[in-house]
Amino acid sequence: MHISEGVLSVPILVAGAALTVGFTAQGLRSMKAEDVPATGIVSAGLFVASLIHVSLGPSSVHLLLNGISGAILGWAIFPACVVALFLQALLFQFGGLAVLGVNVMDMAFPGLIFGALFRMLFVSRGKWALLLGGFLCSAGGVILTALMTAGVLALNGEGFMAAAKLIVWAHIPVALIEGFVGAMAVLFLAKVRPGMIGRKQGELL
Amino acid sequence: MKKIAATLALMVLLVSPAWAHKVCMLSSFEGDSITGEAYFSTGDPIVGSPVTVESNGEEIGQGKTDENGAFSITIPKGVLSAKVTINAGMGHVAHEEIAREGAPEPSTATEPQAQTTAETSVPAVSLEDVKKAVASEISPVKKMVMDMERAQSKPDMPKILGGIGYIIGIVGAFMWGRSKRV
Numbered sequence: 001m002h003i004s005e006g007v008l009s010v011p012i013l014v015a016g017a018a019l020t021v022g023f024t025a026q027g028l029r030s031m032k033a034e035d036v037p038a039t040g041i042v043s044a045g046l047f048v049a050s051l052i053h054v055s056l057g058p059s060s061v062h063l064l065l066n067g068i069s070g071a072i073l074g075w076a077i078f079p080a081c082v083v084a085l086f087l088q089a090l091l092f093q094f095g096g097l098a099v100l101g102v103n104v105m106d107m108a109f110p111g112l113i114f115g116a117l118f119r120m121l122f123v124s125r126g127k128w129a130l131l132l133g134g135f136l137c138s139a140g141g142v143i144l145t146a147l148m149t150a151g152v153l154a155l156n157g158e159g160f161m162a163a164a165k166l167i168v169w170a171h172i173p174v175a176l177i178e179g180f181v182g183a184m185a186v187l188f189l190a191k192v193r194p195g196m197i198g199r200k201q202g203e204l205l
Numbered sequence: 206m207k208k209i210a211a212t213l214a215l216m217v218l219l220v221s222p223a224w225a226h227k228v229c230m231l232s233s234f235e236g237d238s239i240t241g242e243a244y245f246s247t248g249d250p251i252v253g254s255p256v257t258v259e260s261n262g263e264e265i266g267q268g269k270t271d272e273n274g275a276f277s278i279t280i281p282k283g284v285l286s287a288k289v290t291i292n293a294g295m296g297h298v299a300h301e302e303i304a305r306e307g308a309p310e311p312s313t314a315t316e317p318q319a320q321t322t323a324e325t326s327v328p329a330v331s332l333e334d335v336k337k338a339v340a341s342e343i344s345p346v347k348k349m350v351m352d353m354e355r356a357q358s359k360p361d362m363p364k365i366l367g368g369i370g371y372i373i374g375i376v377g378a379f380m381w382g383r384s385k386r387v
Contacts, residue, residue, distance in 0.1 A: 003296035004228060033383040040376030044369050051360060083375055087368040092246070092360040094227050153296055166294060 002050075002088070002103055003149065005096030008156050016152075017101030020082065023108065027078035038196060039076045042069045046084035046107075050094065063174065066107050067141025068134065068182040070115025072189070072196050077115065081108040102152055110144035118186075119198050130190055131183045138182025139175040146171040228299035229358045231351055232276075232289045236336070239303070240277040242351060243270050243291045246358045250274025251293045259288045 008016075031039060049065040070077045081104045088094040095103045114137040122133025146167045154160030189196050228251065232241025239258055243251040256276045258266040265287070268278040280287065286304040293299075 002227075004298045006300060007296050007298045033380065036376055036379045036383065040372055040379075043375075044372045047368050047372060048365065051365065083372060087371055091364045091368050092227065149296060163294075 002085075002095035003099050003106075003152065005098055008099060008102060008152065012152060012155055013098055013102060015101075016099070016103075016105050020078070020101040020104045020108075023075075023105070023112075024078040024082050027073075027075040027080075030075040031079070035073075035076055039073055039080050042073055042077070043080035043083045045069065046081060047087055050084075050088060063178055063181070064107060064142055064145055065138075065178065065181070066111035066145060067114045067118070067138035067178070068185050070108075070111030070113070070141065071118040071134075071137060071186070072115070073111075074115060074119075075112065077108045077111045078104065081111070106145050106148045106152065110141045110148065113144065114138075114141045123197060127187075127190075130186050134183035134186030135179035138185075139179035142171050142175040142178050143168060227358065228291060228293050228297045229354070230289065230291050230299045230301050231354055232301055232303055234287075234303065234305045235277075235340075237282060238277050238279045239266070239287060239289060240275070241289065241301075243274045243276065243293070243299070244355065245293075246360070248355055248359065251291065254291055254293045256289065256291045259290070260284050260286065 045065055046069060049063040052063045066077070066081075069080065073080055082100070085095060085100055085103050085107070086097075089096050089100060117140075118133045118137040122129045122137070147164060150160060150164035150167045153163045186197065227246040228243065229246055230241060230243045232239055241256075243254065243256070245251060250272070251270055251274045252272050254270050256268050256270060256278060257264055258278050258280060260280075265284060266278040266280045268276050270276045270291070284305070286302070289301045289303060291299050
């Protein structure tokens with residue numbers, strides 16, 4: 001899900017960078033001192049998740065973990081994502097520094113949206129709601145990321161429908177796997193650390 | 206802290222030989238064509254993706270990768286440098302600038318003069334034969350270079366651990382900055 005360097009036109013790059021700067025500033029403002037370790041762990045998770053690769057015929061796709069990250073971090077997913085993608089660009093040449101803004105938006109924004117949805121709609125409604133919410137929001141994060149990537153490529157000149165179809169189809173299996181991983185992660189967190197998904201110990205399960 | 210360590214360990218373990226993708230390409234001049242190979246940083250070949258060749262901003266040839274990720278594109282004579290671009294779709298693109306240095310252009314105009322002296326003792330060896338022989342001798346070396354490039358394009362464990370280390374460092378710096386000074 002990393003758009004390569006040298007694909008997008010300058011206005012798109014600038015817009016992506018500007019949005020990312022704004023959202024990241026908001027993310028940093030929202031972070032309290034006690035949120036920092038969790039942000040770091042999630043950032044490390046995002047950094048490594050892109051290396052877990054699902055081979056699917058001709059295309060090659062990887063886990064994103066942005067939905068579950070958004071559920072844990074809220075706004076702080078932006079700084080976490082900036083750090084993770086920056087290091088990926090630096091160490092592995094995935095994406096690149098010029099497209100960092102666009103790639104962060106593609107990944108962190110769906111995380112923010114679906115994370116918020118998860119906390120609003122699913123968190124305090126019992127075990128099955130937790131599992132369902134974890135699944136839907138993780139899968140949703142992947143699909144929205146795919147759509148946003150297609151949208152960016154469409155703005156850049158590739159036909160939206162063609163690009164979107166290709167990208168969304170390629171990511172449906174990832175969305176399913178990720179939904180499963182997300183549901184398990186949520187269940188684990190609800191048992192062990194409900195504080196990480198916004199609830200006090202003993203309030204869930 | 207134990208849990209954090211366990212989580213990190215789990216994340217590292219999960220990263221078996223499965224890596225994310227970056228588009229890699231190797232190409233070179235070969236006679237009057239440009240040949241090469243394209244693959245993801247996973248090592249998987251990029252199949253059926255369009256490859257274009259530009260020289261001085263003008264498109265001079267295009268083709269597609271086959272099922273092994275290989276391509277061969279015929280180019281006009283006299284081209285000394287080219288920019289090869291592969292588009293693997295979904296925003297995955299790689300460029301490579303290549304120049305004709307080690308591979309001189311196939312020339313047929315200047316050969317007869319040099320051959321006249323050799324003709325007396327040795328049966329005539331045509332330029333084509335020499336090229337074929339050299340190409341077959343070189344091919345294992347070429348393959349080795351490609352394999353090395355391939356191995357290098359995969360993210361390796363030190364880099365992954367290094368990245369995680371950076372993140373821990375950033376977290377530490379943040380917490381230090383935010384902690385109340387005594």
